[in-house]
Amino acid sequence: MRKKEPFFWFTLACGLFILAYILLPLIELMTSPSIPDLWQTIQDKDVVRSIRLSVYTAGSAALISFLFGTPLAYLLARQDFRGKKFLEAVIDLPIVIPHPVVGIAILSVAGRNHWIGQVLGEMGIRVMGSVTGIIAVLTFVGIPFYIHSAKNGFEAVSPRLEKVSRSLGASMISTFLRITFPLAWRSMLIGIIMCSARAISEFGAVVVVAYHPMTAPVLLYERFEGYGLKYSQPVAVWLVMVCLILFFLLRILALRKVKET
Amino acid sequence: MIRIENLNIRLLQFHLRDINLAVEENEFFMLMGPTGAGKTVLLEAIAGLIHADRGKIFIRGKEVTALPSEKREVGIVYQDQALFPHLSVLENIRYGLHFHRTGREEGKQRLGRLTGLLGIDHLLSRLPVNLSGGEKQRVALARALIVQPHVLLLDEPLSAIDPVFKEEIRNALKAVHHNSMTTFLMVTHDFGEALALADRGAVIYDGVIEQVGAIHDIFQRPASIAVAEFVGMKNLFEAIFQDGSALIRGCRVLLDREPGIGHRHVAIRPEDVTLTRGSMSPNRGNTLPGVVSAVAGQGFTYEVHVRTGELTFKALVTKKSLFDLGLREGLEVFIFFDPASVHTF
Numbered sequence: 001m002r003k004k005e006p007f008f009w010f011t012l013a014c015g016l017f018i019l020a021y022i023l024l025p026l027i028e029l030m031t032s033p034s035i036p037d038l039w040q041t042i043q044d045k046d047v048v049r050s051i052r053l054s055v056y057t058a059g060s061a062a063l064i065s066f067l068f069g070t071p072l073a074y075l076l077a078r079q080d081f082r083g084k085k086f087l088e089a090v091i092d093l094p095i096v097i098p099h100p101v102v103g104i105a106i107l108s109v110a111g112r113n114h115w116i117g118q119v120l121g122e123m124g125i126r127v128m129g130s131v132t133g134i135i136a137v138l139t140f141v142g143i144p145f146y147i148h149s150a151k152n153g154f155e156a157v158s159p160r161l162e163k164v165s166r167s168l169g170a171s172m173i174s175t176f177l178r179i180t181f182p183l184a185w186r187s188m189l190i191g192i193i194m195c196s197a198r199a200i201s202e203f204g205a206v207v208v209v210a211y212h213p214m215t216a217p218v219l220l221y222e223r224f225e226g227y228g229l230k231y232s233q234p235v236a237v238w239l240v241m242v243c244l245i246l247f248f249l250l251r252i253l254a255l256r257k258v259k260e261t
Numbered sequence: 262m263i264r265i266e267n268l269n270i271r272l273l274q275f276h277l278r279d280i281n282l283a284v285e286e287n288e289f290f291m292l293m294g295p296t297g298a299g300k301t302v303l304l305e306a307i308a309g310l311i312h313a314d315r316g317k318i319f320i321r322g323k324e325v326t327a328l329p330s331e332k333r334e335v336g337i338v339y340q341d342q343a344l345f346p347h348l349s350v351l352e353n354i355r356y357g358l359h360f361h362r363t364g365r366e367e368g369k370q371r372l373g374r375l376t377g378l379l380g381i382d383h384l385l386s387r388l389p390v391n392l393s394g395g396e397k398q399r400v401a402l403a404r405a406l407i408v409q410p411h412v413l414l415l416d417e418p419l420s421a422i423d424p425v426f427k428e429e430i431r432n433a434l435k436a437v438h439h440n441s442m443t444t445f446l447m448v449t450h451d452f453g454e455a456l457a458l459a460d461r462g463a464v465i466y467d468g469v470i471e472q473v474g475a476i477h478d479i480f481q482r483p484a485s486i487a488v489a490e491f492v493g494m495k496n497l498f499e500a501i502f503q504d505g506s507a508l509i510r511g512c513r514v515l516l517d518r519e520p521g522i523g524h525r526h527v528a529i530r531p532e533d534v535t536l537t538r539g540s541m542s543p544n545r546g547n548t549l550p551g552v553v554s555a556v557a558g559q560g561f562t563y564e565v566h567v568r569t570g571e572l573t574f575k576a577l578v579t580k581k582s583l584f585d586l587g588l589r590e591g592l593e594v595f596i597f598f599d600p601a602s603v604h605t606f
Contacts, residue, residue: 158341158343160339160343161343161345163305163308163330163337163343164339164343164404164405165345166309166310166330167310167330167331167336167405167410168331168336168356168357168360168405168408169331169357169360169361169408170331170356170357171331172329174360182347183346183347
């Protein structure tokens with residue numbers, strides 16, 4: 001084998017360091033609780049309830065992003081209009097805003113001191129300390145990820161395919177269902193997963209809007225604060241497992257997509 | 262068949278102005294012009310894919326200006342074929358049948374006829390990604406024609422094809438046109454393709470139609486400088502006309518007919534200019550003495566520039582005559598061209 005240059009060994013060393021930096025804490029976390037501990041934790045009603053709530057609220061946020069974000073993503077991919085760059089910047093804003101600020105911002109609109117909050121209150125919709133509130137902030141932080149991915153998917157479908165489809169007699173809707181969607185669904189699904197993954201890990205915004213009912217990250221924090229590291233670890237392991245499922249789905253889809261193109 | 266009246270389309274950096282055009286039933290009509298002249302915009306306007314700001318479009322006597330693309334019965338074939346990548350060749354071709362409520366038997370018949378005519382029977386189960394450029398183009402043709410549109414629009418269908426396969430696609434185009442009731446309207450920037458395929462055509466330049474007519478007429482008798490340049494009239498001069506001849510900066514050129522009123526230019530095709538070493542009979546046609554100023558190879562032919570007085574004439578010669586005459590820069594030669602080949606406009 002040819003002798004490698006020093007630069008190669010330098011890059012390799014950096015790579016190994018980062019690998020260890022990411023994996024070591026996670027492996028340590030995953031292996032420290034005993035199996036009986038894990039078993040006991042998963043029978044703890046609070047833990048199960050919080051994980052279920054996390055999955056439910058993150059899934060709802062992804063569904064809302066899908067419903068409202070898909071038409072917008074399609075518009076951004078297909079049309080050029082004045083103010084498009086501005087609109088794109090606005091969509092990206094939630095990514096850079098500090099998480100607790102998101103919670104406070106949502107509350108300042110949905111709280112009792114704002115007319116929107118008053119209207120919502122009269123309709124019987126409560127944001128503070130409710131599942132609705134959690135879904136609201138999770139959608140806020142998650143939707144940019146969905147729109148980005150869906151938009152990229154739509155952009156990869158040549159407008160000419162849609163034009164040809166129209167010229168062959170297909171309506172706009174038929175064209176979307178038969179041509180655009182089959183070619184872009186993978187990107188849309190990747191967007192949904194990224195949106196859910198982002199939402200499920202949210203702590204800062206959620207804890208401002210709703211300490212109770214408790215999502216998994218909030219419960220984790222409470223266990224850590226109240227009982228210490230040892231008691232929070234098993235909960236953390238279960239939360240990581242949920243996230244890993246999403247992660248693997250994402251990798252499988254993303255790799256398939258690369259293979260197809 | 263297709264009639265376009267005062268069509269105006271304004272896009273961001275482009276303006277299609279007052280387009281008037283009539284294409285006959287079952288004609289093979291060629292829309293020509295350099296890249297960026299507005300050919301594709303006009304095509305997509307006919308297909309209903311671009312909205313017209315002003316003007317009307319009629320197809321088979323019916324106004325379609327306000328109709329969406331799917332209601333116009335206008336097929337389109339793009340340069341990049343635009344086959345649906347997730348569907349097999351068969352599914353691609355059959356795509357439009359579903360929306361036209363074509364009967365199963367009828368659909369099968371049309372499919373068989375088209376795939377036979379285009380020689381793509383053996384490709385039906387493949388995916389587009391596994392086809393060559395020429396195969397893709399034939400599939401795109403079949404897909405557009407199976408729904409029997411009134412009009413088939415072809416956007417530079419030959420320009421993305423390997424030169425080796427161009428002939429094959431040209432023949433396929435001729436064959437399907439001959440075998441269908443569809444009117445073909447094709448866009449090209451290549452005048453050679455127009456000569457090979459179409460009978461009539463129009464030249465569009467910078468968003469305006471410059472000339473409409475028989476291809477041969479456009480080729481021999483361009484009506485404007487833009488068209489003359491586009492069809493390869495390399496010898497293009499401003500002239501003053503008197504007594505049946507043209508004065509080009511002091512150089513007298515004989516004509517075989519009176520120039521039309523308002524004519525101010527003469528044009529001579531470089532193929533019509535011949536070069537000789539000795540003088541020809543001075544009574545026959547236009548013979549001018551000159552000096553070779555440049556020789557440029559163009560593949561199989563050479564373009565020779567000859568300076569005579571203040572003018573430079575361009576002649577197209579074969580490799581053989583280049584060597585026979587020993588043409589090189591600085592050589593004194595005579596140029597000759599028939600008065601009949603001098604076009605005025």
